[in-house]
Amino acid sequence: MSTALAPKVSATQKGSWYEAHDYKVHGQVSDFVVIMTYEWGYSGGPAMPVSPLPQVKRVIEYALTEIPASKIMMGQNLYGYDWTLPFVKGSTARAISPQTAILLAADNKVSISYDTTAQAPYFDYMDTNRKRHTVWFEDARSIQAKFNLIKELALRGISYWKLGIPFPQNWLLIKDNFDVVKR
Template identity: 50%
Template sequence: MIYVVAKGDTLEDISRRTGVPVEKIVYDNQIENRDRLVEGQALLLLGEGERPDYRGGLSVGGYAYPFVEQSVLEEAFPALNELLIFSYGFTFEGNLVPPRPDELWMIEAAWQQGIEPLLVLTPFSDGAFNNQLIKVLVENEQVQENLIGQLYETVRDRGYAGVDIDFEYVLPEDRVLYAEFVGKVRDRLGEYGYRVSVAVAPKTSDGQRGILVEGIDYAMLGENADKIFLMTYEWGYTYGPPMAVSPLDKVRQVIEYALEKLPAEKLIMGIPNYGYDWPRPYVRGVTRARTIGNVEAVNLASEMGAVIQYAPIAQAPWFTYSAQGTAHEVWFEDPRSIEAKLNLAREYDLSGVGYWNLMRPFQANWIMLNEKSPG
């Protein structure tokens, strides 16, 4: 089902050998330039009416902002069980702050497709995570009660199926109080049939250092939430050195640690729907990567005449190119890397996978996960 383009391949050649019509290859893989396939490019090849078999019993969710293009979101709908709408914030007084623009259209569209929408709660302030908001919240019962009451009313009145709590940079001294707050949210909302999940930074040991992980206790959060979303991405990130965003060997380490603390049926593995384009050479504190979509990355490789490589340990595609005298290195996701991640989630019998995020097109990925209609 996944074919890697060899040097000299054409769409007509591949179609003739596999029996998959050219137009279907183009559509499924969102190929922009029919006359220039990229050596090393991974193509999803499904015949008419053929069903993919990558998903197994995995649940699938994905995050999206209310300003997502409707056509891009609808492209992902056939694969989704949950739509996590990003995001509601809150004030120091515990007053809920809705997203802009209004997200009601996403809630309605999700239910129409049989997808359950979840309200995502974040401690956002001026566009960034604010751990002082978290500190005031978890240390003040009155602020908590105000916020939880407004959460319940919003979930009920807007038609959400539950809440996903995404608090990052939790201070170490707030570790226990944060887990207890999650439990209070679940106790209140669970009484009315709503569920509560928590997104957590990737962690591999109890003693791991770092501002993203020291305030996060997998075991305690697991006891207080229905599901735990492992944010297993951002090893390759905007200001870091070029590398895979979600290297499979690193993801495996996080899952194995999480399974020491939690049952597999509570765990959701994160998958990135994006990559990065780094200028080279990399200079710490200076180099800044550009975020790039997975389809966009292949189009860039085509435009630049690059050859796509595949890292066997990280299980991720990458390539290099030069433009205006500057060398670049690009890491992204393709059907091969997605297959590897889905296999990993199935290997450990996890509850499901979740995408950050649904803002960019990736048709082949959603077709691989589509259980609702023939491929």
């Protein structure tokens, strides 16, 4: 049996997402758990990385105090968001695949930057209506940073959210980093 858990950094963290999940109990009764280490940047919030590495690491490090590494799957998004700026509460960012993000940057003739702290790519562009946008997404560099963390902490593996989104580089990274076991 497996369970999916909201990301948290302490047993006493407040909020309905956090109080509902007792990591220690889930670790005891489950064969493995998936820690949802994504959605810091989300469709209904301001523009920011979806799964910034420092926050991901902090959550996983807390999880390791409650659950054996051999039972922890790091949840990972394979999508990004395109936010219209300025952010207006109640607005919704558009979910996009990594490939769509790369093509959008190319179509708008803008460079893709990389936040070395968050370990996440992003870019800004102006649409045809002269509205500014910021796009945060995943690429080979950001996923490799997550793979490095999985190996460093000897986790069970990774679990993807929205696996069918076009991101061909991902499969090469998996092949280069892991021995895939199909069960």
